[in-house]
Amino acid sequence: MEGFLMLAINGGHLFDGIGDDFQKNVSVTIEKDKIMNLGYGAKAEKTLDATGCYILPGLIDCHVHINWIPGPDPQGFITGKSDSFIALTSCNMAYRNLSLGITTVRDCCAQTTTGMALRDVIKSGIIVGPNIVTCGPALAITGGHGFFLSAEVNGADNVRAMTRKLFKDKVDFIKLMASGGVYTEGEEPGFPQMTVEEMTAACEEAHKRSKKVTAHAEGLAGIMNALQAGVDGIEHGNMADDEAIEMMVKKGVYLVPTLVCFESMAKPGAADFVVRKSEIMKLASRNMIKKAIQAGVKIAAGTDSSAPNNPPENYFWELELFHEHGMSKLDALKAATSRAAEAIGVDYTGSLEAGKMADILVVEGNPLEDLGNLRKIRYIIKSGQVVVDGDRTYFHRTVNM
Numbered sequence: 001m002e003g004f005l006m007l008a009i010n011g012g013h014l015f016d017g018i019g020d021d022f023q024k025n026v027s028v029t030i031e032k033d034k035i036m037n038l039g040y041g042a043k044a045e046k047t048l049d050a051t052g053c054y055i056l057p058g059l060i061d062c063h064v065h066i067n068w069i070p071g072p073d074p075q076g077f078i079t080g081k082s083d084s085f086i087a088l089t090s091c092n093m094a095y096r097n098l099s100l101g102i103t104t105v106r107d108c109c110a111q112t113t114t115g116m117a118l119r120d121v122i123k124s125g126i127i128v129g130p131n132i133v134t135c136g137p138a139l140a141i142t143g144g145h146g147f148f149l150s151a152e153v154n155g156a157d158n159v160r161a162m163t164r165k166l167f168k169d170k171v172d173f174i175k176l177m178a179s180g181g182v183y184t185e186g187e188e189p190g191f192p193q194m195t196v197e198e199m200t201a202a203c204e205e206a207h208k209r210s211k212k213v214t215a216h217a218e219g220l221a222g223i224m225n226a227l228q229a230g231v232d233g234i235e236h237g238n239m240a241d242d243e244a245i246e247m248m249v250k251k252g253v254y255l256v257p258t259l260v261c262f263e264s265m266a267k268p269g270a271a272d273f274v275v276r277k278s279e280i281m282k283l284a285s286r287n288m289i290k291k292a293i294q295a296g297v298k299i300a301a302g303t304d305s306s307a308p309n310n311p312p313e314n315y316f317w318e319l320e321l322f323h324e325h326g327m328s329k330l331d332a333l334k335a336a337t338s339r340a341a342e343a344i345g346v347d348y349t350g351s352l353e354a355g356k357m358a359d360i361l362v363v364e365g366n367p368l369e370d371l372g373n374l375r376k377i378r379y380i381i382k383s384g385q386v387v388v389d390g391d392r393t394y395f396h397r398t399v400n401m
Contacts, residue, residue, distance in 0.1 A: 005031065005032060005045055006029070006030070006031055006036075006044035006045040006046070007029075007030040007044055007045065007046050007047075007048070007358075007381075007384060007386070008027055008028065008029050008030070008042035008043065008044035008046070008047045008048070009027060009028040009030075009042075009047075009048045009050050009055060009360065009362065009379070009381075010027045010041065010042060010047055010048070010049060010050060010051075011025060011027070011049060011050050011051035011052070011053075012025070012026065012050030012051070012052075012053045012054060012055040012362060013025065013026065013053070013054050013055065013366070014026035014028065014038065014054075014055040014056070014352060015054065015055070015056040015057075015333060015352075015367075015368075016038075016056075016057070016351050016352040016353065017056065017057040017333075017334065017337035017338040017341075017350055017351035017352060018334075018338050018351050018353075020330060021330075021368070022054060022366065022368065025040065026038055026039070026040065026055070027039050027040055027041060027042035028042070028055060028352065028358075028360065029042040029044060030044075030358040030381070030384045031384075032384055033357060033358055033383040033384040033385075034355060034356065034357060034358055034384065035352060035353065035354055035355065035356050035357075035358050036354060037354050038352065038353075038354070048362070048379055048386070048389075050362050050378065050379070052364070053362050053363060053364055053378050053379075054362065054363050054364075054365065054366055054367060054373070055352070055360060055361075055362050056333065056337065056352070056360075056361050056362075056363070056367070057103075057337040057338070057349065057350055057351055057352050057359060057360065057361070058101060058102070058103025058104065058130075058337075058349065058359030058360055058361050058380070058381075058382065059100070059101050059102045059103065059104075059301070059315065059336045059337065059340075059361060059374070060102070060103070060104040060105070060106075060300075060301065060336060060337060060340035060341060060344070060349070060350060061097065061102050061104070061105045061106070061301065061302055061303055061305060061312070061315055061340075062106045062256045062300045062301060062302035062340050062343055062344055063106060063108045063235055063256050063258055063302030063303060063304050063305075064093070064097065064105045064106065064107055064108065064302075064303065064304070064305045064306060064312070065107065065108065065109065065110065065149075065304070065305070065306045065307065066090045066093050066094060066105065066107045066110060066114075066115050066118065066132065066134070066306075067086050067089065067090050067093075067107075067110045067111055067112070067114060067115065067149075067306075068089075068093070068306035068307070069089050069092070069093065069306065070305070070306050070307075070308075070309065070310060070311040070312075071308070071309070072269050072270045072271070072308055072309060073270065073271065073308065074306050074307065074308060075111075075148055075149070075183070078111060079148070083112050083113075083114055086111065086112055086114050087114040087117065087118065090110075090114050090115065090118050091118065091127070091129070093306060093312070094118060094122065094129035094130055094132070095128075095129065095395055096311075096312050097129075097130050097305070097312045098128070098129055098130045098380065098382060098387060098395075099380070099387075099388060099393060100312060100313065100315060100316075100377075101361035101363075101374065101377055101380050101388075102130055102312065102315060103130050103131065103349065103359035103360075103361070103380070103382050104130055104131040104132075104133070104340075104341070104344075104346065104349055104350075104359065105130050105131070105132055105133070106132075106133045106134070106173075106302070106344045107119075107132055107133065107134035107135070108135060108138070108175055108214070108216075108235065108302075108304075109135055109136070109137055109138035109146060109149040109150060109175050110134065110136060110137065110149060111137070111148065111149050113136060113169070115132065115134040115136065116134055116136055116169070116170060116171065118132060119131075119132035119133075119134055119172075125383075127395075128382060128385065128387055128394075128395045129382075130382070131346070131348075131349060131357075131359070133172045133173065133344050133345075133346060134171060134172055134173075135166070135171050135172065135173050135174055135175040136166055136169060136171040137149060137150050137151045137166075138150040138151070138175040138176065138177055138216070139151055139153050139159060139162060139163070139166075139174065139175070139176050139177065139194070139202060140152055140153070140176075140177035140193065140194070141153065141154060141177070141193050141194055141198075142154055144177050144180075144184075144187075144193045144194070145177040145179065145180050145181040145184045145187060145193060145216060146177055146181065146183070146184055146216070147184070150177060151166070153198070154198075155198065156195075156197045156198050156200070156201040157201070159194075159198045159199075159201045159202050160201040160202070160204075160205055163201070163202045163205040163206065164205055167205070167206075167209060167211070172211070172345075173206070173211055173212045173213065173214065173344070173345065174202050174205075174206045174211065174212075174213045174214075175213075175214055175215070175216065175235075176194055176198075176199050176202055176213060176214070176215045176216070176226065176231065177193055177194060177215075177216050178192065178193060178194050178199065178215040178216060178217040178222035178223070178225055178226040178231075179191060179192055179193055179216065179217050179218050179219040179221065179222025179223070180193060180218065180219065180222075181216060181218055181236075181277075182218075182262070182265060182274055182277040182278050182281060183265075183274055183307060183308060185271070185273050188219075188277070189218035189219050189238065189239070189277060189280070189281055190218070190219035190220070190221070190222075190239065191219060191221075191222075192219065192221035192222045192225055193222065194215075194222075194225070195225065196225045196228050196229050199213075199215065199225065199226055199229035199230075199231065200229040200230060202229075203229055203230040203231060204230075207230070211345070212232040212233065212344070212345045213230075213231045213232050213233070214231060214232060214233030214234070214235055214254075214256070215229075215231045215233070215234055215235065216235045216236065217234050217235065217236060217237060218236045218237070218238045218239060218281060219238075219239050220239045220240065220241055220244060223237055223239065223240050223244045224243075224244055224247075227244065227247045227248065227251060227253060231253065232253060232254065232345075233253060233254040233255070233256060233300075233343060234248065234253060234254070234255050234256070235256050235258065235302070235304075236256075236257060236258055236261075236281075236285070236304075237255050237257055237285075237288060237292070238257075238262070238281045238284040238285045238288060239281075239284050239288070240288050240291075240292070242291065245288075245291055245292050245295045245297060246295065248292070248295075248297045248298075249295055249296055249297055252298065253297075253298070254298045254299070254300050254339075254342070254343035255292055255297050255298065255299050255300070256299075256300050256301075256302035256343065257285060257288070257289050257292070257299065257302075258302050258303055258304040258318070259285050259286075259289060259318060259321045259322075259325075260303050260304075260310065260314045260315075260317045260318040260321060261303060261304035261305075261307050261310050261314075262278050262281045262282040262285055263282055263317075263321070264278075264307070264308070264309045264310040264314060265278035265307060265308050265309060265310060266278035266279045266282045267309060269308070269309050270308035270309055271308075274308055286325065289321075289322075289325045289326075290325050290326050293322075293325060293326045293327050294326065298339060298342075298343070299322070299327070299331075299335050299339070300335050300339050300340040300342075300343035300344075301315070301318055301319060301322070301332075301335045301336040301340055302318075302340075303315050303318050316371065316372065316374050316375055319332045319333075319335070319336055319371050319374070320371050320372065322335060323371060329367065329368050329369075329371055330368060332371060333367055333368070333371075337350050337351065338350045338351045357383055358381055358382075358383060358384040359381065359382055359383065360379070360380070360381040361374070361377065361379075361380055361381075362377070362378045362379040362380075362381075363375075363376050363377055363378060364376040364377075364378050378390060
C-alpha cells in the first residue's frame with residue numbers, strides 16, 4: 001500500500017508510550033511520514049478503522065544483529081560470504097522485524113558495513129524497513145569476544161583512533177566488548193577484556209560528539225570496568241551484583257538484559273560450548289533482573305535477536321519475561337517504546353506525539369491485560385506508510401530517481 005499525504009487512524013484506544021494507560025477512542029492524523037495530531041473523529045484522504053483496537057508506538061528492539069539469520073550458528077552461515085550476500089540476508093531480517101511491529105532496531109555490531117548501507121537505503125525511502133541505529137563493527141581486544149564482528153584494538157590510543165574512524169564512517173554509536181561471552185569459543189563470560197583506560201578513551205571520543213556508548217558486559221568485572229569508564233548502557237549484565245546495580249541507578253545507565261537470548265541459547269541445538277555457558281548465564285540473568293527491577297534500573301527491551309536459536313519473534317517473550325520477574329506490564333510497554341528510544345538516543349520515535357515519526361502498531365487486544373496481545377496485529381504503519389493491514393503486507397515501494 002502506497003503512503004498517503006493524509007492518513008487517519010480512528011476509533012482505537014491509544015497508549016502514547018509516556019502515560020499510564022490507554023486513552024479511549026482517540027484518532028491519530030498522519031501527514032506524509034509524521035504524526036500531525038491526536039484527537040477525535042479525524043478525516044483524511046485515507047482512514048483506518050481501529051474500533052476496539054489498541055494503538056501504540058512502533059516497538060523498538062535495542063539489540064539485534066541485522067547481518068545474521070537465526071539458527072544454530074548464524075556467524076558460521078555468513079562466514080566467507082560476499083557483502084552482497086550479507087546485504088540481502090540483512091534485508092530479510094529487516095523485513096522480518098518490521099512485520100512484527102518492530103519499527104526501530106539497534107544493530108549491535110556487524111561483520112561488514114552492510115548495516116550502515118541498509119540503514120541509509122531505508123532512510124532514503126528506496127525500500128521499506130525499520131529505522132536502523134548501528135555501530136558498524138564493535139571494538140574488541142585481539143581475539144576477544146565477537147572478534148569476528150569487531151575491529152580489534154589494543155591500548156587506549158588505538159581505541160581512540162578507531163573510535164574516531166568509526167564516526168568518520170558514520171556509525172551512530174559505539175559498542176565495546178568489556179567481557180567474554182557465550183558465542184565465542186575459548187573464553188568465559190566472566191573474563192574481563194577491554195580495560196577501563198581503553199573504554200574511557202572510546203567514551204570520551206563518543207561523548208564529545210554527543211553519541212552513546214554501550215558495552216557488552218556479562219561478567220561482574222567487565223560490568224564494573226564499563227561503568228567506571230562512563231558507558232551509557234550495559235548489554236546483558238548477567239552477573240551484576242548489588243553494587244553494580246546501584247552504580248547503574250546512580251549513573252543513569254540503561255540496561256538491555258536480553259533475557260530471551262540466554263533462555264534460547266541454553267536449549268539444545270547450538271554448539272555444546274554455547275549451550276553450557278548459556279545455561280549458566282540464564283540462571284544469573286534471572287537473579288540479576290529481579291534485583292535490577294526492584295532497584296529502579298532504567299531497563300530497555302532488546303533481544304540479541306539472530307544469536308543462536310533466537311529469532312526476532314522472541315521479542316514478545318522478552319517483555320513477558322520482564323513481567324514474570326517483577327516489572328509491571330505498563331513499564332514493559334515503556335521499555336519497548338519511550339524508554340527504548342531514550343536508551344538508544346533517538347528522539348524521532350518511541351512515543352505518539354505531534355511531530356514524531358508515524359511509526360505505529362495497532363493490535364486487537366489490550367497489552368496491559370496481556371502482553372501477548374502485542375502479537376495480535378491489525379495494522380503496522382512505518383513512516384506514515386501502511387505496511388501491514390491484517391493478513392496483508394505491503395513491503396514494496398515504487399521509487400523514481
